[in-house]
Amino acid sequence: MRVVVVDDEALMRSGLEMILGSAPGIEVLGACEGPAALRTVTRHRPDVVLLDIRMPGLDGLAVLAQLSALPDPPVVAMLTAFASDEYVHTAMHQGAAGYLLKDTDPDQLVREVRALAAGGRPLSPAVTPVVIEGYLAHGAGTRGAAREVAALSPRERQVLALLGQGLTNARIAQRLHLAPSTVKDHLSALMGKLRCGNRVQAAVVAERAGLLHHTSAGP
Numbered sequence: 077m078r079v080v081v082v083d084d085e086a087l088m089r090s091g092l093e094m095i096l097g098s099a100p101g102i103e104v105l106g107a108c109e110g111p112a113a114l115r116t117v118t119r120h121r122p123d124v125v126l127l128d129i130r131m132p133g134l135d136g137l138a139v140l141a142q143l144s145a146l147p148d149p150p151v152v153a154m155l156t157a158f159a160s161d162e163y164v165h166t167a168m169h170q171g172a173a174g175y176l177l178k179d180t181d182p183d184q185l186v187r188e189v190r191a192l193a194a195g196g197r198p199l200s201p202a203v204t205p206v207v208i209e210g211y212l213a214h215g216a217g218t219r220g221a222a223r224e225v226a227a228l229s230p231r232e233r234q235v236l237a238l239l240g241q242g243l244t245n246a247r248i249a250q251r252l253h254l255a256p257s258t259v260k261d262h263l264s265a266l267m268g269k270l271r272c273g274n275r276v277q278a279a280v281v282a283e284r285a286g287l288l289h290h291t292s293a294g295p
Contacts, residue, residue, distance in 0.1 A: 077102050077123050077124065077189070078103050078105050079096055079102060079104050079105065080113075080124075081093065081096075082108055082110060082126065082127045083107070084110065084130075088128075092104070109133065110136065113125075113142070121148075124151045127143075129156040137167065140154075140170050140171065140172060144171045153198065154174070155176045156176075156177065157178045173196075174188065176199070177202060184244065197275065199275070201242030221281050222284075222286070224270055224285070227269055235263060236278060238251055239275060239279055240287060263275075
């Protein structure tokens with residue numbers, strides 16, 4: 077898995093190179109500032125780009141637009157300290173595959189990068205509600221959500237509700253006293269039943285069905 081890091085802070089670039097480069101199967105091909113991003117990505121053709129938003133010279137949203145216009149664009153996720161509604165909505169609308177915050181645990185960051193390369197759309201828990209609200213504001217009505225959720229098992233509904241709150245698989249497992257692999261199986265099953273292609277869509281169903289206000293950790 078080939079990765080390029082785009083950030084204006086040299087210390088952050090070095091830290092990300094160290095964290096990701098030490099993970100098996102991940103190679104950091106380059107790390108650069110915004111103005112050099114297009115040239116670096118075109119040269120190295122990475123699988124995944126981690127991109128900061130606020131950068132002098134050329135900010136992350138402008139870089140995202142450049143990369144999205146490439147004939148064979150890489151998967152791009154924002155990795156930033158800023159979680160404002162405007163940044164999140166604009167980045168996701170422009171094609172960002174994920175939105176992560178810089179306070180993400182290093183081990184979790186490695187998992188999220190692997191998820192990106194596998195087609196996932198990881199979101200930091202702090203920005204998940206913002207993305208859900210955007211889907212709700214621009215998506216279809218709530219009709220049918222409760223009926224769809226009713227087809228889930230009680231445990232699947234609990235997992236869906238916690239997913240909707242922005243919890244990671246590991247935290248869902250802790251909350252429900254389950255093995256992480258069991259949570260993964262429940263997520264796979266419920267997303268298939270709900271015909272959801274990613275966690276954000278599943279979280280929107282949870283919101284529309286009213287699950288986020290009735291979460292319980294019981295069996």
